[in-house]
Amino acid sequence: MNPATLYPLAGAFLFATGVYGLLARKHLLHKVISGNFLGSGVFLVLIGLAGRSSAESPDPVPQAMVLTGIVVTVALTALALALIKRYHTATGLTTFDPVDEEQL
Amino acid sequence: MSLLEHLPVLAIVVPLAGAAMAFVTGPRRSALECAATSVLTLVPVLLLAARVLDSGPQRYAVGGWGGPLGIVLLADGTAALFLVLIGIVGMAVTVYAAGYFPTPDEEHPGPGHGLFWTLWLFMWASLNALVLTADVFNVYVCLELVGLSAVALVTLTEGAEALRAGMRYLFASILGAMTYLLGVSLLYASTGLLDMEMLSSALKTPSVASSTGLALMIAALLLKTALVPMHFWLPTAHAAAPSPVSAALSALVVKGSFFVVLRLMLDVMPPGHLGGADTLLGVFGAAAIVWGSVQALVQTRLKLLVAYSTVAQVGYLFLVFPLAGAGGAVLSSAFLGTGVHALSHGLAKASMFLAAGVVLKRFGHDRIADLAGVARRAPVLAATFALAGVTMMGLPPSGGFAAKWLIAGASITSGDWWWAAVVVAGGLLAAAYMFRLLATFMASPGDAPEPAAPLRVVRTEWVPLALATASFLLVFAVPVVTQLAEAGSVLARVGGVAP
Numbered sequence: 204m205n206p207a208t209l210y211p212l213a214g215a216f217l218f219a220t221g222v223y224g225l226l227a228r229k230h231l232l233h234k235v236i237s238g239n240f241l242g243s244g245v246f247l248v249l250i251g252l253a254g255r256s257s258a259e260s261p262d263p264v265p266q267a268m269v270l271t272g273i274v275v276t277v278a279l280t281a282l283a284l285a286l287i288k289r290y291h292t293a294t295g296l297t298t299f300d301p302v303d304e305e306q307l
Numbered sequence: 308m309s310l311l312e313h314l315p316v317l318a319i320v321v322p323l324a325g326a327a328m329a330f331v332t333g334p335r336r337s338a339l340e341c342a343a344t345s346v347l348t349l350v351p352v353l354l355l356a357a358r359v360l361d362s363g364p365q366r367y368a369v370g371g372w373g374g375p376l377g378i379v380l381l382a383d384g385t386a387a388l389f390l391v392l393i394g395i396v397g398m399a400v401t402v403y404a405a406g407y408f409p410t411p412d413e414e415h416p417g418p419g420h421g422l423f424w425t426l427w428l429f430m431w432a433s434l435n436a437l438v439l440t441a442d443v444f445n446v447y448v449c450l451e452l453v454g455l456s457a458v459a460l461v462t463l464t465e466g467a468e469a470l471r472a473g474m475r476y477l478f479a480s481i482l483g484a485m486t487y488l489l490g491v492s493l494l495y496a497s498t499g500l501l502d503m504e505m506l507s508s509a510l511k512t513p514s515v516a517s518s519t520g521l522a523l524m525i526a527a528l529l530l531k532t533a534l535v536p537m538h539f540w541l542p543t544a545h546a547a548a549p550s551p552v553s554a555a556l557s558a559l560v561v562k563g564s565f566f567v568v569l570r571l572m573l574d575v576m577p578p579g580h581l582g583g584a585d586t587l588l589g590v591f592g593a594a595a596i597v598w599g600s601v602q603a604l605v606q607t608r609l610k611l612l613v614a615y616s617t618v619a620q621v622g623y624l625f626l627v628f629p630l631a632g633a634g635g636a637v638l639s640s641a642f643l644g645t646g647v648h649a650l651s652h653g654l655a656k657a658s659m660f661l662a663a664g665v666v667l668k669r670f671g672h673d674r675i676a677d678l679a680g681v682a683r684r685a686p687v688l689a690a691t692f693a694l695a696g697v698t699m700m701g702l703p704p705s706g707g708f709a710a711k712w713l714i715a716g717a718s719i720t721s722g723d724w725w726w727a728a729v730v731v732a733g734g735l736l737a738a739a740y741m742f743r744l745l746a747t748f749m750a751s752p753g754d755a756p757e758p759a760a761p762l763r764v765v766r767t768e769w770v771p772l773a774l775a776t777a778s779f780l781l782v783f784a785v786p787v788v789t790q791l792a793e794a795g796s797v798l799a800r801v802g803g804v805a806p
Binding site (some may be wrong): 218221222225231234238241242244245248249252262264265268271272275278279282283286287289290293294299 | 376444447448451455458459462465466467470471473474475477478480481482484485488489491492493495496499501
C-alpha cells in the first residue's frame, strides 16, 4: 500500500473515531480530544491528496489549507479548554449531565 | 472612484478594525466607538448594494491575487441582500447593547461584559466575510471565525447554564466545520479548484468524489443552520445567551450558513445534478416548520419560545430547493420569497429577542405564565411582540406575508401543492404560539407590585419596536428586494423575475 492511499484511509479512520468520540463519550475532555481527532483526520486526507495530484511536485495548496486548519483547531481547542475549566469551577462537573458524572 | 472599488473588502475590514480598537481601548469608552463603527460598517454595505443594483455583481480579488490561487470576494444581489440584513440588525443590536450592558462605572459590571464589543464586531466582520467570499476553503475559515466568536458571546455571562449551552454549541460547531473541511478536500481532490465560479463550470461533469464532497459540505452547513433534525444545539444556546447576542445568533448567524447552502445548491451545483437532495432538504424544512412550531407552543420560558420559533422559521428557507428544479418563474418566485423571508425573519426575530431581553430586565424573569399584564405595564414591548407576531404568522402587510405568498405561489404554479400546504400550516401554528403569548400579555396583572427598572433599560425597548415595525411594513420593500434578486447570479441564469 503506497502513501497516497494509506494517508486518506488513515485520515478517514481518524475522522470516524473522532465523530464517535464526540457524540458518544461523556467526559468533556474526551470530547475535546475527539474534536482534535476529527481535525487530524481531515489534515491527513488533505496531505495525502497533496502528494497525489501532480506527478512531479506536491501541490502546495492542500498544505496551506492544513496549516490554516491547524491554527483554527488550536484556537478552538484553547477556547474549549477555557470553557471546561470555567464550567468545572462553576459546577464541579466534568460532563454535561450529573447522572453521567456518577457513572464515570 | 478607486475607493469605491474596494467596497467589498471595506465591509470586512471596518468592523475588524473596530473590534481591535474596542479591545485596545477597553469597555469604558467603546460603546460610543462601537456605535461609530456600526455606522462606518453600514456605509460600505449600503454603497455596495447600490453599486450591485446599478451595475450588477461586483468581483474583488483580495490583495490583487485572483483565482484560482487567490481569494475572490463576490458581491451579487443575494450577497448584497444578506449584507444589508446583517447591517440593519447589527446596527440595532449595537444601539440596544449600549443600554443593555451595565457600564463599568455603574452597578456591578457582569464578568466578561467588557469583551462584548470586541467579540460582537469580530462576529459582524466574520459574517460579512462569510457572505462575500467566493472561495469554498475561505468559507470554512469564516464559519470557524463566526463560530468561535458566537460561542464566546454565548458564554459571556459565565453562568453554568450559559457555559453548558456554549460548549454544546462549540462541539456541534467543531463537528460541522470539520465535516465541511472533509468535503472541501474531496472536492479539491477531484477538481483542483476552490473558487466557486470556476467550480460551477467544472462541476457540469460531476464525479463521485466531487458529489460526495459537496454532500458532506452541505450536511455540515445544515448542522450549522440548525435544520431539523440537526437543531438540538440551537434552542439552549440562543436562549442562554445575553439578549443582544441571542438576537444576532437567531437573526444572522443561522442565515450566514444558510446563505452558503443557497450558493452551493443553486449557484455552484449544476441544475439537474442534485439527485434528490433538493427534495430531501424540502422535507427537512417542512419537518422543521411543524416540529419547531409545536415545540414553541409548549415552551414555558419566553426566550425558549422565541428560539424554537427560529427552528421553525429556518424551515421555510429550505422550501426553495425542491421548487428550484422547476426553473423559470417558479424558481424566480421561490427564490425571491426566500430572500424576503430571510430579511423579514431576521428583523422580526431580532426584535423579539431584544424585546425579551427588556422583559427579563424589567420583570426579572421570562416565565410566560407569570407575564400577565405586560401589555398594561410595558405597552411598547407588547406592541413589539404583536407586530413581530404578524410577520411570524404571515399576515399582510408584513414581510412574512410577502415571503409566504411568493413561496406558496411558486409551489402551486409548479403543481407540487403540498409545500404550499406546509406554508399555510406553519402560519396557523405560528398564530397559535404567538396568540398564546399575547393573550398572557393582555391578561390582568393582578395585585403583584410593578417592578421598577432604570430608565436606561426601559429606553432600549424602542429598538426592538423599530425592527418589528420594519418587518411589519416590509411588503413595501419587496420591489427593491426584487431588483437586488435580479442582480443575483441565479436569477440572471433563469432570465429575470416573474411579475
